[in-house]
Amino acid sequence: MNFDITILGCGAATPTKRHRPTAQIVSIRDHLFLVDCGEGTQMQLRDLSIKMQRISHILISHLHGDHFYGLIGLLSTYALLGRTKELMIIGPKELEPWILNTLKVSSSYLTYPLLFSPTSENENAVIWENDWLSIHSIPLKHRVQCNGFLFQEKSHERKLIKWMVKEFKIGIEESIALKKNQVIKRASGEIFDPNDVCEPIIQPRSYFFCTDTLPLTFDYTALQNIDLLYHESTFLEEHTQRAKATFHSTAKQAAQVALNLRAKALILGHFSARYPHLEDFVLEAKSIFPCTTLAEEGKTWSIPLRFGKESV
């Protein structure tokens, strides 16, 4: 039941010795999603021994080179390795014809089904979901169409503990009520609290990948109280005007977004190559949002399972 984010690259547009362009693996319950795919992503996957064949979906925030120039190399490598498993690409609609043209120019032939799902530049949308997870695409404000991605576990009805059902002879109607978190009072006087006869509630976890963008006020309830926010902080406060002009954010602005969203933790990333050291990013952000850390290539953040009894 893991929920991990591994940073493959957290630099801004020009790569440096310290940072690679944007890419990260979001691994939820052992399903692997690749979010953005800057140049060199496939090498980072190799270097970090991440099983790249297990990636089922690639999400591309926007079509600036530092977020997708590594995509075509990865797709070609999959073909050379004989991949047969379907791969879904989610991103701006211009991505599909570019990929198909580039494969043609480089005489590459895929060995696996490649599906495309375009993102919307205007509205929040669920772009993919299964029984236990939904991924929302959320428009950001950048120089070109750009989307953030919210990974949100789903809530489920409560599960009764089997031996208790048998022991206390809990009937179907009683089960339904207990799963809906209702207390049962029998005519005999027996009382069953769902917190006593149900498995613990597992709180749904959530992660919001938010780059590149101006700092935004998100009027979207699904984004409130997220467990983890990755927000771009291309610049420090001294370059606020530059950030505004280039549709980016500062570390302080990212921290303010985390505060507004009541996020539990913040990772700063997408650092401009102009800064030789990053200490000031975390200092500036912590003055507003204390639970801030800096992204770093090869580092993994895990969102732990949280159990909780719900008030009835």
Add this chain to the structure above:
Amino acid sequence: MNFDITILGCGAATPTKRHRPTAQIVSIRDHLFLVDCGEGTQMQLRDLSIKMQRISHILISHLHGDHFYGLIGLLSTYALLGRTKELMIIGPKELEPWILNTLKVSSSYLTYPLLFSPTSENENAVIWENDWLSIHSIPLKHRVQCNGFLFQEKSHERKLIKWMVKEFKIGIEESIALKKNQVIKRASGEIFDPNDVCEPIIQPRSYFFCTDTLPLTFDYTALQNIDLLYHESTFLEEHTQRAKATFHSTAKQAAQVALNLRAKALILGHFSARYPHLEDFVLEAKSIFPCTTLAEEGKTWSIPLRFGKESV
């Protein structure tokens, strides 16, 4: 007066932890040429502290991804860094429209003149030259149009040593004869050997980049007696059939090409990811051509200046 080859990548189609895709810097008299540009080339340039802005020409052998997928990232980075110096790209003609389209898709705008010079798939041609160097494009035999590149220093007429001209009162007609390597006999009985009154002859140096290809017999005099040959050796002898089927060479075949060309030294490269160790490549090649070494990321080969008195 340097003549250096620095390997940025010498792996075959799928990158591994050990090898990056093909790219190398040919630095001659401090002019930098980038030959092939697989994914991650700009990171390798950064990591090896090579002054990437000094690259004036990029030569692309062929349009398989492992030889050019890094090009667009490098071109974009140049623009982000505000390059103004002209850049010439030499490669198959399909490269130009692909680059222009990709720049458009990724909203990248260049800050410098980008020139294209297409290679011929049929004939040897001088694709660039200046006073002291010529670069020849030489068709290879691969699944798609593919060209090798010969870097050849030019021969110059001999230079007289100034103080000797004065001391011995060497006249204009005598000078012309001496520069043409002719011995002068004066009526007085004095004899002037060009090797005594001219600067030492500097032997023109040459380097042939030859990948990807079946092993070929090159019927081209400029290729004879080259100083250094980089030849692909994707496979070992046990996979000769596989090499033939995929239009590649084995280490032994590369060595035979070096022998046929009377090359002075051979670098093997473009190693398939299937081989965990490379010792057998050098063993197999050395059985035919002893002066063989293995390419390695970050390693530089230098062709030294060779002086010599010419027979008169």
